[in-house]
Amino acid sequence: MNPKGFWSAGAGVFLRPRAVPAVRASRRSRLLSAVICAVLPLSVFITASPAQAKKKKEPVPVTGYQIPFECNQSWTGSTRSSHSPSAQSVDFNAPGDLGKPVVAAAPGRVVTANNSSNKGYGRYVVLDHGNGESSVYAHLKKVTVTVGTWLDQGALLGTLGTTGNSSGPHLHFEQKVGKKVVPAWFGGAKYRYGTARSANCVDVPIAGNLLAGPEAEVAVFRRVSGPSFHVLSAADGTTRTMRVGRAFDEPVVGDWDGDGLSEVGAYAASGRIFTLAGEANFVKIKFGARGDRPVAGDWDGDGASEVGIYRPSKGIFRLRSSTGAKSTIRMGRTGGVPVTGDWDGDGLTDVGLYDPSTATFLLRTRSAAPVVTSVKYGFVGDLPTVGDWDGDGVTDLGTWTPGTATFNQRVAAAPNAATQPRSIRFGTPRR
Ligand SMILES: [Ca+2]
Ligand SMILES: [Ca+2]
Ligand SMILES: [Ca+2]
Ligand SMILES: [Ca+2]
Structure with missing residues (x-):
């Protein structure tokens, strides 16, 4: 998408009213994207005259950003007219900031993960958020992701440092549209610099047989200090809370002890350590390399889950x-x-990928002759959440829509059987 055409056509459309409920933001953003894409060809005909162009309002990002630090932490942002590459950049500081976790301001795909440079940005990460929008995190001490990683909002991408052309520890942060650094927006409001508390406290959807019976329940991992899994029973509304991991970890779900009920766990990307919550204790397993994403499943079919990446x-x-x-x-x-x-319901856990940019699952069985299936399900920007919704032993597909906190569940007994979609609202909508 041509950024110039994008904004010349979109400038009027983008000025979304700030007073509308946050719940609708994501859906509206998606709608706007669709509308803008639909009207893009018109931009050729409605190019503003020079006089109109001067009056053009500055762009408002479609992406729902939050401050790139742990929930509730206070950070002070500053800039200066000589700030390179743009005075719209933000330098973030906090007391004792060297080595503090830096997290994704919004969900996105890692397109740059430089873990070695000592010039310019030093060690830095760039996330692509779609719609031509991206964010930059520079002068990091350590980068914990690799190119191609799909990173969720609030997930760890590195630690704060002073690498490259930097005079002291700070995070250099940019929000970009195309190649242009634009004014930063957090939580649906334009950033005014100064000290602000991070509202990067999002829910991450999960599912598993967490309560009772053969059917899977849905739950969320809440990225708050002292993070917790909030579990919902779809059958009777019973909830249960379990605590494990840190706010910027990746949640995992598995039946670690093989008793038929799932437990939770968390993966710390910095040390590549799984912490699996048991009845009475936590089991720690070190596994993986930089940029790996955690998974869990019963790989050998003995009823207990193992970990993987x-x-x-x-x-x-x-x-x-x-x-x-x-x-x-x-x-x-x-x-x-x-x-x-x-x-395929053979008792062995299989693997797959979900592409949030196309809302498509790619599923692969682990049978002697592996079957690979592509299934479109959910909406662009959804997060995948799969589980055995009907308890028949075959895992069903599902997604969670961040803007409305809605679990969308697809129940199909056989690949060609009629599906019975079901939706459950659970968790806090993202804005
Ligand atoms: Ca168990
Ligand atoms: Ca097993
Ligand atoms: Ca299987
Ligand atoms: Ca099923």
Whole structure:
């Protein structure tokens, strides 16, 4: 999409009213994108005259950003007229900031992950949020992601440092439209610099057989200090809360003890450590490399879950057995959010990927002759959440729509059977 045409056509359309309920923001953004794409060809005919162009309002991002630090932390942002590459950049500081976690301001795909430079930006990360929008995180001490990683909002991407052309520890942050740095927006409001508290406290959808009976329940991992999983029983509304991990970790769900009920866990990307919550204790397993995304499943069919990783840079899954032995599955395609489930109901957990930019699952069985299936489901920007919604032993597909906090569930007993869509609202809508 041509950024110039994008904005010349969109300038009027983009000035979304700030007073409308936050719940609708994401859906509206999506609608706007659709509308803008539809009217794009018209931009050729409605190019503003020079006089009109001067009056053109500055762009408002479609992406719903939050401050790129842990929920509730206070950070002070500053800039200066000589700030390179743009005075619209933000330098963030906080007391004792060196080494503090830096998290994704919005969901996106990692397009740059430089973990070695000591010039300019130093070690830095760029996230592509779609719609021509991106964000930059520079002078990092350590980068914990790799190119191709699909990163959720609030997830760790590195730690604050002073690498490259930097006079002291700080995070250099930019929001961009095309190649242009634009004024930063957080939580649906234009950033005024100064000290502000991070509202990067989003819910991450999960699912598993967390309560009782054969059907899977839905839940969320809430990225707050002292994070917790809030579990909802779809059957009777019973909720249960479990705590594990830190706000910027990646949640995992599995039946670690093989008793038929799922437990939760968290993956710390910095040390590549799984923390699995048991009845009485936590089990820690170190597994993976920089940029890996955590997964879990019953790889050997004995009823208990093991851990694994998806490596975006190579497009492979690495499965770890309970004895520590490793096996590799090649997906033949890189990128996307990894998902696991028993797609064919043979008792062995299979693997897959979900591409939020196209709302498409790619599912691969682990049978002797693997079957790869592509299924369109959900809306662009959704997060995948799969589970055995009807308890028949076959994992069903599902997604969670961030703007409305809605779980969309697809129940199909056989690949060609009629599907029975179901939706459950749970969690806090993102804005
Ligand atoms: Ca269990
Ligand atoms: Ca097992
Ligand atoms: Ca299977
Ligand atoms: Ca099922």
